[in-house]
Amino acid sequence: MSNLSSSVGIVTPQHADFATPLPLNSGHVLASYRLTFETYGTLNAARSNGILICHALSGHHHVAGRYSADDKAAGWWDNMVGPGKPIDTNRFFVVGVNNLGGCHGSSGPSSIDPDCGQPWGSRFPVVTVPDWVTAQARLADRLGIDRWAAVIGGSLGGMQALQWSIDYPERIAHALVIASAPKLSAQNIAFNDVARQAIITDPDFLGGDFYAHGTIPRRGLRLARMLGHITYLSDDGMGEKFGRMLRSGEYQFGYDVEFEIESYLRYQGDKFSDYFDANTYLLMTKALDYFDPAKDYGGDLVAALKKATASFLVASFTSDWRFSPERSRETVKALIAAGKRVCYGEIESVHGHDAFLMTDQPYVDLMQAYLDRVAAEVNA
């Protein structure tokens, strides 16, 4: 049985600086860059028990544990990663990395461009999922990991796991693609563009170079997050949690916060705009929009997956309408047609897209069972 309360304890982020230029999908070349990452557990002598955790839109390298004894919040996937948990740090060497373009220590729009000593701002190139995977592969080289026992991610993270299986078939034994999609739908892109427009049209955005002016496009970022949050929850889940509850018990006939859901969304938006970078938000949503591994194969996902040698776990959640089960089934269908080993679970949950961060029992059981299989293969 997995123990969802144990923790990896106090953790410290690390940095890896790369001086080898990184050619990007966009045609730009990043001359040098930094990746910030964390590791938990111990790499075995055969270097075969490494697991890479890829983060989603607003995630980062701080996957599990705390930075100090009185740190209020643990890493974003602390319920899944730790001793005795499904991604068991007693068995696996787990790596979390902040992707390029992020705002948590890796090179990104808010970090300093070494060429001019100023924040990159609008000059930071747009990066894509394959660019991230290339950068992650270089980090793997640095860590001495030739082949990951598994690459795991939810949402945008799942897209990276899928891309790994295509770009580095010999370097990944298992891909766990959770609450994800093989490409975005028009509706997904539409939501992302509304979020981007909220940020770009904020007068404090200043074309992306707001750092020098000491401003933050807080209003835009806040709206983007509020919109995003609505799409991460399900109607039922939201109804269950907030319903039509009023903060004061009766209508105020005004435009201040009245319904609990308004209060919740504004709180989430405010909190987010305090710590997240607006340019990173733009960049991450673009990486989502551009993701389409079938594009280089004439739109044929089966052809794209042909050379993958990994085994796959695909999982989706019934109430997720941002990346619905139908989208995961597209991936499953292509994997089966390509003759790959794949398991697929469609988890009953009210938590919407956010369910991949929760602990609905069948989800935990499925992850546990699959990762037991991964561990058995590498004798971890």
Added chain:
Amino acid sequence: MTTLTTLRPDLQLIADWVAPASRVLDLGCGEGELLAWLQQHKQVNGYGVDFDVNNVVSCVKAGVNAIQGDLEAGLAEFEDQRFEHVVLSQTIQAMQHTEEILLEMLRVGREAIVTFPNFGYWQNRWQIMQGHMPVSDDMPYQWYNTPNIHWCMLGDFENLCAKNHIRVLERVVMAHGRRVSFLPNLRGSLAFYRVGRG
């Protein structure tokens, strides 16, 4: 992963019909016993489909590829003629879309193996003559809680095949784990069919 040495007799009969190293789709695969055995003993390459997430978890534990899905919705995840064998074991009688699943099985596979409890078994007839719906080891439900909604006898299933131009390639009828060849529709409690388009 534990090594399975013995299979339930009805699953063993199905396993005997499966060619070594073939591609197998097991519909309503449960905990994956059949596929796990076939992978270990016949090196098949297979997928199971089951509606219940807990069965998918059990399949993962057994090292079986399992796809959670609803057979009533068809087999859209699978392309035409992807498998040599498609198995539907003691499930067809519980399905709404009986004819559809049979056609789907032969769309995605070259051969279908279908097994079901024979309603014509004498003990069932005897219980009906006594004024009750049959309850037995192979049909362990009361009329009010049975998932089995489409009962048939051997001839009924064969008529459905004929209607759809499906050929019966092989038929075995069993009772108490033994084959029955004399008066099978009366003496057999479980029917096993291997059918195809060929």
